[in-house]
Amino acid sequence: MIAVVGSDGSGKSTLSADILQHIRKTRPAEAGYLGLGSGEQGRAIGRWPMIGPRLHAYLDSVADRLRDPQQTIPGILPALYALRKSRKRHAQFDTLLEQRRAGIAIVTDRYPQSEVPGLHDGPIMAGIAATPRIAALQAEERALYAEMAQSQPTLVIRLNVDVDTAMARKPDHVRSLIARKVETVRQLTFADAPIVDLDATVPYEEELAAALAAVDAALAVV
Template sequence: MNTYLENLNPIKNRKNAVIAVVGADGSGKSTIGTYLLHKMQAETPTRLCHLGKQTGNWGRFIAKIPFFGQKADKKILIKSSTARSEKGATAFTAIIIFVLSMRRVFRFLKMRFWHSRGYTILTDRYPQTSVPGPMDGPGLVCRSPSGNFVKYLTWLEQKIYERMTSFRPDIVIRLNVDLKTAAARKPDHRYESLSRKIADVPFLNFNGAPIVDLNSTDPLELIEENSWLIVQKILNLYEK
């Protein structure tokens, strides 16, 4: 890992670093992010930006509503799956997915605002286009969109994500976790959803940004030590 980091260079015309922490639910993103934020703020003005949609929190809240919560949650899950089937999504479902996806766009623009104001950025998650779906990729992945309107939304969302990923992070810390560990850490999450996200993680890339993989089942102290070593290397690239 040290040899790999020696070859890094600051991004042209960038004055402050952008560091992303990515991984499936249960991989320890929040824990490592909190640790790194504390360490980074002692070195340079830093903002932690969450770039997810956080729609999973809505689903878990809905599922807990008495009487009809479980039924509504299952219906949402079915609609989400339909949006990724060969038949594609209906116009109504496509609009919902597109609007929710724009939550990430809003957070991304907010992150860009703080970065332009001179802050070093640490992100929890980061948009990507290599793997469509729940791991921060575009949600409308219809192979056969139901009509021109859905087709347009699919195209538009893809273009927006491509625009976001053109602003690549200096480094991506990718936390890898096994399904058993993730499920134990996130017992309120859907098992099938966790499984899919974990399977997608190794295939993520971020427009050529360097990626360092860490095993989140290692002792926490070791993960913190290695992640801080990575961050220090990046911060040193932008020393005034």
């Protein structure tokens, strides 16, 4: 299990695709998808006639409150929606683990963690639970991520990028959110998995060579 992690704009998708192609030269390998699909769903809603942009803005504000540790979780329905999304991710993760046990190498550009709620594919409900019912849903969600986080990846490739570079690559993203992701990515340990830090601002050929060398070293002892 090779996990490529980093802020939006760090180049996770490009690097993970090239790593997958490299591994497939010597052994069975598959791309691991652990995304929630929320971003594309929101953009699709935003394209609806008339109400789309307003609805998209409203849903974004709800998502922001769910993921902000300083904000109150905005009601039971958003909490249930977040839990449903996280259950889906848990099922996806179980499928990847089954493939891993079957001898297939998995390359994923995200990996579940429980150390930083609200960011980096951690629990969605990072906000404050205002009622016992919402608190119970939040606890259930965090238990899902705690369970997933116990499965240690073989190697984590952590891409480090500055905020200006990330925003230049993802100009439609919110700068404050990118800044939070850049700042917190180094807090992630992934159950003390082996982590290789790479500078995602160097020429890509240099970054890719370093990544493939780390992957080859990790897989040589598996």
